Amino acid sequence: MTLDFTAILARWQMLLDGLALTVQLAAVTTLTGFLIGTLCAIARRSDVSALRWVASVYIEAIRNTPFLVQIFVVYFGLSSLGFSFSAVTVAIIALTINVGAYTAEIMRAGFDAIHPGQWEAGECLGLSRTQTYWHVALRPAMERVYPSLTSQFILLMLASSVTSQISAEELTAAANFIQSETYRPFETYIVVALIYLALSLAMRVVFWAFGLAVFPRRRRLGTNL
């Protein structure tokens, strides 16, 4: 067997475009997914049983069905409701819904780990529930589950390859196209796998740097909460 990468590397522009979309999908849905996930974690810990119930149904439904099926449900669901969103928009919606459910469980564990005395201290100082979540609980909760969050959002970036199935032109879609043109599937997917690997490592670095910025206490003292 001889490996020949020339035809693939000649299509670097296509790979770059795919990579750019993958990065965009990952970046946008990390933010939207974190937002949805955190709100659902709060809903799941709420005193209002209807909120708890809605959040639980959402979380369990997503965590117990395959992502590919979820994408199709969103894709065909939206179009049968008469919406005509672009493949990228549908991909963002589906990825957000998916990662939001996993993030909700991670953040819930983080909030649950906050000592009751912390909530009470916030309450006694006159902070509202929302203010206590925002000022007292959010950052320590995030800090505690930060390794899990990092892994989850890297998984999300990798899972974005599935959106090639609804022809979002991200990295895997680019690979599919290139291998059909070059008849060099093995080399194509090796190259793409290496790009994904590099992207995962880059995300780890970004998350590490972001962690330094949001957890100044850890930066200064070097200790975990």
Add this chain to the structure above:
Amino acid sequence: MSVVVLKNVKKSFGSLPVLHGVSFAVAKGEVLALIGASGSGKSTALRCIDRLEIVDSGEIEVCGHMVHDPGLDLRRLRLDVGIVFQSYNLFPHLTIKENVTLAPRSVKKLDRRAADEIAMQSLQKVGLAEKADNYPEQLSGGQQQRAAIARSLAMEPKVMLFDEVTSALDPKLTGEVLKVIEALAASGMTMIMVTHEMGFARRVADQVVFMHEGLVHEAGSADILTNPSTPELREFVSNDL
């Protein structure tokens, strides 16, 4: 005029009755020491005053707020009441100064400069101004407890509640915290303190309330610690010596 009044307060946890009808009152500027064996209901009484527990029956009035009333404006009650616990409960991710400015900024909506000023004043009162930029874990237990007191003081409460604030500290650190509380008492702050420090209670308290099995068993001036009239208080005081 009384700042805090409890009238026949009853409270159970499930089927466990804890307060059987507790009554006492604290006048403005007065220091009340709440003493009694562990499990006698001191913390529960204190927590009822700040509405951390809801009474089953009876009345609690704090600075004009009807605490037993379900329609109570919790936020305004909490503006008037400061409470400090045995376990400091400082926010670990915030510096001491950020701990102290958090409530003035987000509850009272003060701007950064005004909040910083108040924070530094309260930290000075507890002798911690130079620790403002440290994190709680960098402080000793006594310093953390003083920081917690400063955090409460920064909200300028009308009454302060202390629940065994020195019980987790060794004698030396206990001394530095008690000194802060004593200075606070001298400045005219109305206070209720649950304490096991009998010498301190004798020195600082205007009124001593001895709780026994969920009831006020004996109450009076600090003299009752020297001359108890009930056998229960006599035994409690002698155990402590």
